[in-house]
Amino acid sequence: MKKTPETTAALRRSDIDHHFHPFTDPKKLERVGSRIIEHGKGVEIWDTDGNKYLDGMAGLWCVNVGYGRKEIGERAKEQIERLCYYNSFFMSTTPTQIELAKTIAELTPNGLDHVFFGTSGSDANDTATRLVRHYWDIKGKPGKKAIISLIHAYHGSTITGASLGGWRRMHEMGSTLQPDHIHIMPPYWFEFGKNEDRNDFGKRAAKALEDAILEAGPDKIAAFIAEPVMGAGGVIPAPPTYWPAVQEICRKHDILLVADEVITGFGRTGSWFGCDTMNIQPDVMTMAKGISSGYVPISATVVSNSLFSVIAEGGEIAHGFTYSGHPVACAIALENIRILKEEKIIEYVRDVAAPYFQRRLQEFADHPIVGETRGVGLLGAIELVRNPAEGIKFPESQGVAARCVEKGFQNGIVIRGVRDVLEFSPPLIITTQEIDTLLDRTRYCLDQIAKEEVLAS
Numbered sequence: 015m016k017k018t019p020e021t022t023a024a025l026r027r028s029d030i031d032h033h034f035h036p037f038t039d040p041k042k043l044e045r046v047g048s049r050i051i052e053h054g055k056g057v058e059i060w061d062t063d064g065n066k067y068l069d070g071m072a073g074l075w076c077v078n079v080g081y082g083r084k085e086i087g088e089r090a091k092e093q094i095e096r097l098c099y100y101n102s103f104f105m106s107t108t109p110t111q112i113e114l115a116k117t118i119a120e121l122t123p124n125g126l127d128h129v130f131f132g133t134s135g136s137d138a139n140d141t142a143t144r145l146v147r148h149y150w151d152i153k154g155k156p157g158k159k160a161i162i163s164l165i166h167a168y169h170g171s172t173i174t175g176a177s178l179g180g181w182r183r184m185h186e187m188g189s190t191l192q193p194d195h196i197h198i199m200p201p202y203w204f205e206f207g208k209n210e211d212r213n214d215f216g217k218r219a220a221k222a223l224e225d226a227i228l229e230a231g232p233d234k235i236a237a238f239i240a241e242p243v244m245g246a247g248g249v250i251p252a253p254p255t256y257w258p259a260v261q262e263i264c265r266k267h268d269i270l271l272v273a274d275e276v277i278t279g280f281g282r283t284g285s286w287f288g289c290d291t292m293n294i295q296p297d298v299m300t301m302a303k304g305i306s307s308g309y310v311p312i313s314a315t316v317v318s319n320s321l322f323s324v325i326a327e328g329g330e331i332a333h334g335f336t337y338s339g340h341p342v343a344c345a346i347a348l349e350n351i352r353i354l355k356e357e358k359i360i361e362y363v364r365d366v367a368a369p370y371f372q373r374r375l376q377e378f379a380d381h382p383i384v385g386e387t388r389g390v391g392l393l394g395a396i397e398l399v400r401n402p403a404e405g406i407k408f409p410e411s412q413g414v415a416a417r418c419v420e421k422g423f424q425n426g427i428v429i430r431g432v433r434d435v436l437e438f439s440p441p442l443i444i445t446t447q448e449i450d451t452l453l454d455r456t457r458y459c460l461d462q463i464a465k466e467e468v469l470a471s
Contacts, residue, residue, distance in 0.1 A: 022062045025050050036171070049423070054081030057441045057448055059428070069428045070452045072441045075245060075277045076308030079353050080441045086309050086349050093345035102131070102339040110344035117351060118305075118314055121286050123295055128322040130315045131339035135276035135302035136170025138313040139239070142298045143174050144333055146237045146270050149321055152328040158236045162226050162269075164200035166247035169239060169274055178239055180247070196230065198222045200244060201252035204386045204397055208405060216253030224263045237270035237298070242288025245277035248435040249395035251388060257292050270321070272298040276313070280304030281354060281442050283391035284364035291390065297321055307350045312343035359442050368392055370446045374453045375438075381457070383414075383464045394438040396456075400467070408434055414463060421459040427452055 026047040035043060050062040057080055059069050072078060079086075093110065100108050115129040130145075132138050143161060150158040161178060163169065169178035176184040177192040180200070185191040199206055199222040207215030227235050238260070244250035264271045273296035278288030282304060285291045289299065298321065302313035317325070325331065337343070354360055368391045375387045375394045385399035398414050400406045408414045415431025422429045429452075430437040440452060 022050060025062065056080045056082065057444050065426070067423065067426050067428050068440075068448060068452055068455075070422075070438050070440045070456075071428050071430050072439050073308045074303070075282075075439045076303035078280055078282070078304040078442045079307045079350060079357075079359065080443045083307075083309070083353065085353070086307075086346055089349040090310070090342055090346050093342045097341050100341060101336065103334060107339070108341040108344070110341045110348065111339035114339075114344040114347050117348065118301075118316060121351075122299060122316055123287070123289055125318050125320070126296070126299055126316045127319050128317045130317070131344070132302075132313040132315065132335055133311040133337050133340075133343075134170070134313050135274070135300065136172045136175040137335065138276065138300035138302055138315045139169045139178055139272075139274060140172055140174045141315040141333065142237075142239070142272050142300050143178065145315065145317060145321070145325065146272065146298065148328060148331070149270070149324055150236055152324050155233065157233050160194040160196055160230055160235050162196045162198060162223060162235060162238045164240055164244065164247075165197050166200050166202065166250070167197075167239075167241065167244060167274075168246035169276075196226050196235075198226050200247070200250060201256045202244070202248070202250045203253060204388075212253040213255045216255035217259055219252070220256050220259035220263060223260055224267070227263070227267050227269060232267040232269065235267070235269050237272050238264055239272040239274060241274045241276075242278045242292045242294055243283060243390050243393055245393065245439075246432065246437075248397075248432055249389055249393050249437050249439075251390045251393075252292075257294055261294065270297040272296060272300065275299050275301045276303055277439070278393070280307075280351075281360040281363055281391075282393060282439070284360065284368045285391075286360060288390075305350070306343060306347045309350065310340075310343045310346050311337075312340065312347055354442075363392055363442050366446070367442070367444060367449070371438075371440075371444075371449050371453075374449060377453075378457065378460070381460055381464070383460060383467065389438070392438075392440055392442060392444070396436040396460075398434040398436065398460075398463075418456075418459050418463055421462055422456065425455045425458060427455045427459075429456060 029048045030044050051059050052062050053060050058066055060066050118129050119127040147159055163178050165180040167180045169175050173190050176190050177195045180197045201219040203212055203215050273289050275287050279301040283291040297318045299316045306312050372389055378384045378387050378396050383398050385402050386397040388395050400408045415434050415436055419429055419431040
């Protein structure tokens with residue numbers, strides 16, 4: 015039901031007074047007021063003023079099967095009425111926990127058969143960190159504690175998640191960067207290797223990992239963590255030479271490989287997991303978001319049989335959460351996976367939506383303020399620059415991507431901006447006609463920004 019302007023204004027005032035938003039400047043929020051999203055259906059959402067938006071970000075990289083799935087609500091109701099909650103501590107479990115763990119083990123790459131549940135991607139990566147360090151302690155190598163990750167990577171916003179990630183502004187807030195975290199050059203060709211052949215750059219980016227291992231000493235490095243395709247840091251697919259070299263380096267130096275599938279999991283790249291698309295065989299895999307299509311919070315950390323066999327010899331695992339394997343969340347995740355399978359959504363992404371989306375995305379390559387387009391599956395990015403021929407960036411103070419995002423809202427689409435990169439991650443059910451709408455309106459926004467820049471120069 016559409017809210018009156020007075021009601022919306024009252025909601026905004028109450029929001030400012032009481033709601034502490036993540037990743038938001040409170041003073042700006044007080045000046046501008048929040049956009050209050052009230053309902054959604056398919057790939058569209060509506061705010062309390064009645065404005066409709068095509069959601070090109072699937073909420074926050076997560077609403078893979080689309081909004082308003084009644085069958086998911088019905089499955090949740092059924093589970094709540096049967097068993098609303100029970101914990102998985104003290105050698106207890108529930109049928110939905112067992113079934114979901116088995117289902118995930120069947121979907122993940124061979125050998126990843128042991129599933130630990132949480133509630134978010136952040137805590138999944140915290141769990142991975144604790145488990146890999148525990149593994150090395152049991153192996154009699156307690157010095158192997160450091161985790162190597164990538165500049166611009168995002169692995170969550172807990173203290174450990176922020177430390178794993180490579181966002182400087184997160185490290186600076188409260189000086190939260192923990193020790194034993196090393197950040198290296200990512201496989202980001204546009205920023206770090208534009209004058210090189212992409213394949214040569216991929217090898218050089220992988221060598222940055224080996225250089226960091228050798229500098230610290232292999233006996234100090236527990237693991238390397240990375241996303242199969244970097245997501246929130248700019249949608250950055252690695253050159254094809256990168257992942258084969260990285261896996262060889264990890265094996266050579268006895269370093270565990272952790273794949274963060276929080277964004278890339280459950281169909282986003284046109285396969286069940288980004289590891290399938292990129293031919294990666296990790297020791298640990300973390301996942302969240304698409305596991306339930308964002309309908310409820312749930313995450314998982316999946317470890318290989320070889321890791322688990324060692325961890326199982328170490329006695330009690332002193333780690334867990336009240337809501338680890340929440341039975342309602344597990345039931346919803348199972349229903350979400352059923353929908354992905356029965357409606358052949360991942361095959362649709364692979365064969366129809368992703369090829370069309372990537373082809374349309376490439377049409378932006380000759381735009382006067384576009385330096386590069388890139389993507390995999392239904393992940394995409396447009397890198398904005400002042401002068402594409404010379405690769406000159408916009409001054410950070412101009413906030414070009416943020417301005418484009420705001421113009422997107424004004425024109426009925428939701429996209430995301432980080433640095434000067436526009437990011438796309440629509441629901442997996444998006445049609446080719448809806449892709450046209452999303453990208454045609456994006457072009458209109460870019461045209462407006464380009465005109466403003468000409469007038470300002």
